[in-house]
Amino acid sequence: GAGVSQSPRYKVAKRGQDVALRCDPISGHVSLFWYQQALGQGPEFLTYFQNEAQLDKSGLPSDRFFAERPEGSVSTLKIQRTQQEDSAVYLCASSLAVEYVLPYGYTFGSGTRLTVV
Amino acid sequence: EDQVTQSPEALRLQEGESSSLNCSYTVSGLRGLFWYRQDPGKGPEFLFTLYSAGEEKEKERLKATLTKKESFLHITAPKPEDSATYLCAVQANSGGGADGLTFGKGTHLIIQP
Numbered sequence: 001g002a003g004v005s006q007s008p009r010y011k012v013a014k015r016g017q018d019v020a021l022r023c024d025p026i027s028g029h030v031s032l033f034w035y036q037q038a039l040g041q042g043p044e045f046l047t048y049f050q051n052e053a054q055l056d057k058s059g060l061p062s063d064r065f066f067a068e069r070p071e072g073s074v075s076t077l078k079i080q081r082t083q084q085e086d087s088a089v090y091l092c093a094s095s096l097a098v099e100y101v102l103p104y105g106y107t108f109g110s111g112t113r114l115t116v117v
Numbered sequence: 118e119d120q121v122t123q124s125p126e127a128l129r130l131q132e133g134e135s136s137s138l139n140c141s142y143t144v145s146g147l148r149g150l151f152w153y154r155q156d157p158g159k160g161p162e163f164l165f166t167l168y169s170a171g172e173e174k175e176k177e178r179l180k181a182t183l184t185k186k187e188s189f190l191h192i193t194a195p196k197p198e199d200s201a202t203y204l205c206a207v208q209a210n211s212g213g214g215a216d217g218l219t220f221g222k223g224t225h226l227i228i229q230p
Contacts, residue, residue, distance in 0.1 A: 004160070033217055042121075042204055043161065045217025059217060091160050101208070102149045102168070106218075108160030 002026075004109035006092050012115045013082045021077045021112045023092030031095040033106065034067055034077050038088045046090075049075060050098070082116045089113050119144045123205050123221035130195060130228050138190040138224045140205030150188050151218060152181050153204040161204055195228045202226070 005024040013019050025032050030051055035043035036059075045059040051072035060067070064082075069075040079086055093106035122141045130136055142150065149168055153161035165174040167183040174181045178199065180191040190203055202225045206218035 035217070040222070042206070042220030042222050043218075044220070048217055056217065093160070102166050105151055105153070105163030105166060107163070110158065110160050 004092055004094055004107050006090075006109035006112050008112060009110065010113050010115075012117060015083060015116055016081050017116075018078065018080045019082055019114065021079075021090050021114070023075045023077070023094075023109060025073065025075070025092065025094035026096075026107060027073075028096065029094035029107075030072075030097045031101065031106075032069060032075050033093040034075070035091040035093065036061075036088045037091055037111070043091055046077070079114075082114075084116050087114055087116045119207055119209055119219040121205055121207055121219055121221035123203075123224050125224060126222065127225040128227070130192075130226070132196060132228055132230050133194045135191070135193045135195070137192070138203055138226070140188040140190070140221055141186060142188070142205070142207050143186075144207045144209045144219070146210035148208045148210045150183055151206045151208070152179075152188070152190055153206065155202045155204055155223065164203075192226070195226075197228045197230050200226055200228045 007022045032049040034046040037043040047067045048056040049069045064080045066078045089111040091111045093108045095101045095106050120143045124139045149166045152164040155161045165181040170185045172183050178193050182189045202223040204223045206220040
């Protein structure tokens with residue numbers, strides 16, 4: 001596609017419910033990132049994939065958060081037993097390759113706004 | 118730990134009134150400093166990458182500059198469509214791989230007609 005697509009755009013979950021957020025990166029993009037953006041804050045790094053390999057998951061806030069990219073394209077961020085502090089916008093970003101990040105930046109999706117009630 | 122601090126948090130200008138946004142950073146080794154624009158309900162949109170002190174980049178009414186400790190985003194004769202949140206982010210030299218960006222909280226800019 002022409003851009004990074006994320007679904008759903010909005011998700012309301014009851015506390016304790018599991019959720020799955022989907023990211024469709026630009027076709028051919030090797031690098032894929034997930035970020036969490038709380039209201040009024042800048043995005044915070046969660047995890048990074050290069051193709052299907054998860055090279056960095058140091059930003060995942062707890063073991064309730066899990067991300068996968070099994071075929072090196074679509075990625076899913078799963079949050080188990082959601083809590084109110086998980087309410088945020090979850091952004092996905094992709095890049096053609098590591099060496100293109102600096103001159104062209106990442107392309108971000110519009111995000112999924114998760115509200116835990 | 119890498120840190121990015123942006124100021125002011127919010128800025129309201131009249132159309133045509135030029136100003137600058139500040140981004141102060143501390144990073145173990147700078148690979149690149151990024152400026153992004155974010156509109157409500159959208160993801161950040163890439164504007165510039167700066168690599169080393171003294172570098173400048175321009176795009177339409179925007180000009181970004183970099184020193185060893187901070188970066189400025191200068192907005193010349195802004196228009197209402199320049200209203201957005203402007204985010205600064207740094208990427209550190211990690212010795213390999215593509216590390217995540219460390220973002221500031223952003224400056225919410227409003228340009229009044």
